[in-house]
Amino acid sequence: MNSILSILAGLGGVAALILLFLLASATGNSSRLEERYDLLLGLNGVVALALFAWVVTLATRLLVRLKRREFGARLTGRFALAFALVGVVPGVLIYLLSVQFLSRSIESWFNVRVDTALEAGLNLGRAALDSQLQELNSRARAIALTLDDPSDSNVALTLTRLREQTGVQESMVFTASGRIVAFSTAMYGALLPEPPPASVLRQLRVARAYSAAEADSVTQAGVIDTNPSANLLRLRVVVPLSQASSLALSGGFNAEPRYLQLIQPVPEQIAFNANEVQNGYRDYQQLTLSRLGLRNLYGITLTLALLLSVFAAIGAAFFLSRRLVRPMLLLAEGTQAVGVGDFRPIPEPATRDEVSQLTRSFNAMTRQLEDARNMVESNRQQLERSNAYLESILSNLSSGVMVFDEGFRITTINHGAQLILRVDMRGAIGRTLESVDGLGPLAQAIHNAFAQHEAAQTGRSYWQQQFEIARVGEGISDEDCPPQLLAEMPHAGGTADDHPITLLARGSHLAPGQGPGGYVVVFDDITEVISANRAMAWGEVARRLAHEIKNPLTPIQLSAERLAMKLADKLGPTDAAMLQRATGTIINQVGSMLRMVDDFREYARTPPAVLQQLDLNELIAEVLTLYGWDPDEGMLRQGPRSVQLSVALEESLPRVLGDATQLRQVIHNLLANAHDAIDDKLREQAKLAAEAADAAQSAELLTTDGSANTALNAEAENRVGVSTRLITTRLPDGTEHAAVRLAVTDTGSGFNPRILRRAFEPYVTTKARGTGLGLAIVKKIVDEHGGRIDLTNRSGGGAMVSILLTRLSEDTRMPAESGGQRGAEA
């Protein structure tokens, strides 16, 4: 499309050039194209108009682009202007010079001297003719004088003789009416005489003589003979003959006047020169008269040429500037594209000039830029990945990590820290730790620790301290905690606990060498560790105490019995009774002390668990039977009030590795605890109900609590749940991990939050009678089995103890089925 257009434009240009050339050559006077001058003028005008239209279109387009502030328009405009100036200015200059020169030179052709010279030449010619005429006239008069012979024949003879004597070409005698009387000629071809033309006769009638030079030969009919051979310059003289001869000739009185006519051709040399002068004079006059027109002619041609070349120059300027600017625009667009991150290479022009070189280097640059950016990008991604990795490690770390800047403002705090402190600190970034509610003591402790570390100058890079801080109780209620956090808090049970926790914290000062300085504190909740330590210490104490106390107890008991036996007969009845009472007291107390010591020994004793395959369901069923469990009714018959039992034992439970005796004790302890919890609650409720009956006010208060209402239908709700489940977790590495969970639930009042933490420590109990060793023993056994035990307060009230046994026998499937059958039988 474009190539066709350019070919058309080229053809048009060539045609315009040819037209212009033709016009210029048509301006010359002696050209064949002269007749087509108008047509050529019009065609050139049309071409000029077309060019003008083209230029106007281009200029308008450029103006529109300039107005729109289109990119590159100004450069194009500047280029176009420069090119147009380069094209137009010389053209206009030459044009003005030419016009000036033209008019000057044309004016200079016509000066007075040439005019007068030509005039003089013409006059000279005329004078020559006049003198010839005069001479001819005198000859005519001489002939006329001798023509006095009256006879007609004589006239003819005389005329011929006289003509030959005078050397005149043609002589004739005729009457006034035009009748030829005598004729004589030197030309042999023209035998027929030519009568005088009417104009001559007319003049003769007036002036009686005629003398003139004639350029044309005129026929009898009065029209000019256009036969070119006859059209010579000649002299005609007519003189009247004397009246006498006329009379004689006519032979009458009333005779017509006669005339003698002599015709003599002008000598060839004179005629030719005179003609030349005349032609020159005529041409000169024509030129003089039309010099304005001539000037116009050249002027129009020049103007057209100027317009054509100017418009062509402007058009070419536009065209060239567009062509020149286009690669630059491409480059500019390329830079803009690079600016917004588009690194695609721009098309390289096919030419091998500087612009294409520039384009190539630009493309090379964008390639390098792209490579660099890709590298930066990949580095960044790698960094991000490692950051994210670190981040995830940090957030999944159970230890709390807090990072402060030099001003002790929090910069980083991980998820573990928030879990341990039970504070949502996502909004605390950038604030100091003191400003977070409830963390004032911790902040103070950390400050102190850092200060002491600085002061001590031990040379160690970190400090380590153990803090005991009160966990935020009232400050952060459950509603304030984000749900996600709540869900992950295993001990979050309807009530807030504010008992102190023990933190083991390490802190170090980040030297401001690399990156910003600051402080890092890593802490762990070691409450449970301490609890375990305490349990171990208690075990040791118990073992020693049992050992030390048990030895003297037996002699004491034996001695008391002996005293009672020996002295009973020797004393009076009153004394004997007192002795009986005293020794009874000693024996009883020693017995209970022995029991207590046995318990301690039991706790402290660490007999290695003998692990063997056993069916947990069977074990549970066995223990439940001891508790009077009826599989049909699901009730515990023991105790004053019957408690409902709901047992959900999963069939096909794999066999676990465990010590049957120890596990039996575990189940027994848990069931006993659950049962006791329900008993306690019932007793409490009964007491409350009785009080409610006494005092209506307090009853009302309790009604708001909802306890009074629940007491009425407590019978149906008192329930101990025992369930087993197989739990399979799939680890990310693909291996399956199976575990068996035993859960015992009750509908009692649940654990006191204060107790919950330390429930597994010996001597921690809520019961009125109890050693506080039950759960401690359970915990110990479970630990020995490599299991896990968790205490939770259920959301609906009551507690749940769940034990996870992870050591399962290798052949999981087979015994599970038999266990399931047994479960069904039970």
Next chain:
Amino acid sequence: MTLRVLHLLRWLCLVTMLVGGGVPYAVASDAAVQRVEVITEGDLLLLDADIDISLPTQLETAAARGVPLYFTADVEVIRPRWYWMDEELLSSRLTWRISQNMLTRQWRVSTGSLGLPVDSLQDALAVVRHMRRWPFAQREELPVGSFKGRLRVRLDVSQLPKSFQANTFNSNDWAWSTRWYEFGISVPAEPETKP
């Protein structure tokens, strides 16, 4: 300089006029066709016309200096058409050349191959003024019926050197012409027999 610019402007105007459409013929106010009569004679259509001619001084001067003047009579027979441009049935022209021999001071009028010596310019113009029996058309060239004819006489510059043609741009005298004179023309069915 201003004069130059003015000249340039004038030339520009002239060029646009040229491009716009042909050479404009100025119409002299004192030249007009006064009477036209068409005579049918045998196979010929003859035209008699009287034209009032008074030459501008510039033309008279030119003639007196030996420049030949060409006068052309154009006659056209047209049939009007309402739906399109008028149909031109016939167009014919007659050209006279009036010139003076500067050497012999003789005038002549010539048309075609026919030359006529006359005594003066006025005598020569008289030939143009009174056109008699111009056989402008053959009978068979025109269909039978009544048509519209028109006649004008103009100075024919195209016969002169080109510089005179350019002269017409800046002088009305050189664009001398009469207006078109319209007349009716009826072509009879059969040639009339002359008595």
